[in-house]
Amino acid sequence: MPAPAFAIKTDRDQLTIDKLVAAFGDGVLSHERISDMLVITVKKPVIHAVLKFLRDEVDFNFLTSMGGMHYADRDALGLVFHLHSMRNGHRIRLKTETPMKDPVFPTFTDLWPTTNWMEREAWDFFGIQFSGHPNLKRILNMEDFPAFPLRKDYPLEDPTREDKDDSYFGR
Amino acid sequence: MSNEITPRPALGKPTIVPPPKGYSGSGFMTTKLEDAIGLARKNSIWPLPFATSCCGIEFMATMASNYDLARFGMERLSFSPRQSDLLMVMGTIAKKMAPVLRDVYTQMAEPKWVLSVGACASSGGIFDTYSVLQGIDRVIPVDVYVPGCPPRPEQIIDGILKIQELVANEGFRRRYSKDYEHLLKTYKID
Numbered sequence: 001m002p003a004p005a006f007a008i009k010t011d012r013d014q015l016t017i018d019k020l021v022a023a024f025g026d027g028v029l030s031h032e033r034i035s036d037m038l039v040i041t042v043k044k045p046v047i048h049a050v051l052k053f054l055r056d057e058v059d060f061n062f063l064t065s066m067g068g069m070h071y072a073d074r075d076a077l078g079l080v081f082h083l084h085s086m087r088n089g090h091r092i093r094l095k096t097e098t099p100m101k102d103p104v105f106p107t108f109t110d111l112w113p114t115t116n117w118m119e120r121e122a123w124d125f126f127g128i129q130f131s132g133h134p135n136l137k138r139i140l141n142m143e144d145f146p147a148f149p150l151r152k153d154y155p156l157e158d159p160t161r162e163d164k165d166d167s168y169f170g171r
Numbered sequence: 172m173s174n175e176i177t178p179r180p181a182l183g184k185p186t187i188v189p190p191p192k193g194y195s196g197s198g199f200m201t202t203k204l205e206d207a208i209g210l211a212r213k214n215s216i217w218p219l220p221f222a223t224s225c226c227g228i229e230f231m232a233t234m235a236s237n238y239d240l241a242r243f244g245m246e247r248l249s250f251s252p253r254q255s256d257l258l259m260v261m262g263t264i265a266k267k268m269a270p271v272l273r274d275v276y277t278q279m280a281e282p283k284w285v286l287s288v289g290a291c292a293s294s295g296g297i298f299d300t301y302s303v304l305q306g307i308d309r310v311i312p313v314d315v316y317v318p319g320c321p322p323r324p325e326q327i328i329d330g331i332l333k334i335q336e337l338v339a340n341e342g343f344r345r346r347y348s349k350d351y352e353h354l355l356k357t358y359k360i361d
Contacts (some may be wrong), residue, residue: 154301
């Protein structure tokens with residue numbers, strides 16, 4: 001197994017979990033370590049408060065990235081946050097989910113302005129909405145694109161292509 | 172150290188393109204205006220490179236000294252669509268870029284030709300996906316396709332020679348014909 005890019009900080013992991021559970025109780029659904037990183041799953045209603053808490057109380061001062069997810073097996077959309085504590089050299093991943101019927105999260109631009117474009121990307125590719133976002137429109141696809149292409153039910157191949165003979169592809 | 176300038180090696184005699192078919196005598200020559208104009212156009216094409224990916228790199232090699240596009244009367248590349256005759260589309264065209272490509276094409280003055288270089292420009296290539304235009308012939312009419320991923324400079328030159336053939340032999344009235352009008356209409360270009 002290759003050496004992890006960042007040192008695994010078991011003590012910081014445990015401290016983060018303890019603080020979160022103390023503050024949010026049932027809001028924290030699960031925590032596990034995948035590869036070299038702690039992954040915490042929280043309930044949707046507390047996600048904004050959890051991020052604010054992590055930023056202000058647990059010293060995660062840097063948001064590395066935020067992205068959308070589509071869980072086709074349980075018909076849900078999700079968000080994944082990567083947080084980095086510069087002072088402690090500590091990184092965690094934070095996940096949350098929402099059912100497909102209600103794809104709305106609060107905006108996180110008040111916590112991290114950098115999420116502005118990340119939220120637009122999540123909207124563009126997964127159709128996740130962010131209430132309170134200052135400018136929620138498509139960012140990479142063309143503006144009149146009719147679908148959310150990274151959802152699992154979107155066809156992989158371009159439907160307008162006519163020259164592909166299925167027999168060449170073994171199907 | 173001497174300051175003598177070494178003489179340049181003697182160059183071969185420069186060749187000029189042969190005249191079109193016609194009737195000539197002492198001090199005069201008659202030919203069709205169409206042929207004379209075709210000859211002039213063929214050997215003074217101003218290409219507009221629309222290079223978006225690796226085919227564009229191959230084109231740069233084609234343009235540089237080893238392959239030297241200037242041999243075919245293309246010393247000067249035009250980076251303004253309004254002054255160019257040949258649109259060379261080299262590379263993947265995203266669907267978001269399709270209207271831009273079409274704008275560039277409509278800005279070019281008649282007569283104009285289009286060379287589609289590489290698999291992506293010709294058919295979408297390996298990018299059979301939601302974001303990539305499956306061939307530029309979905310938005311603009313194409314005269315010559317060059318296959319390859321990416322094509323070698325020799326292939327691009329071959330495509331250009333094919334374009335030159337089209338340019339030389341194009342009927343003088345073609346751009347005013349009903350057929351041409353119909354062609355543009357099928358692409359919804361006025």
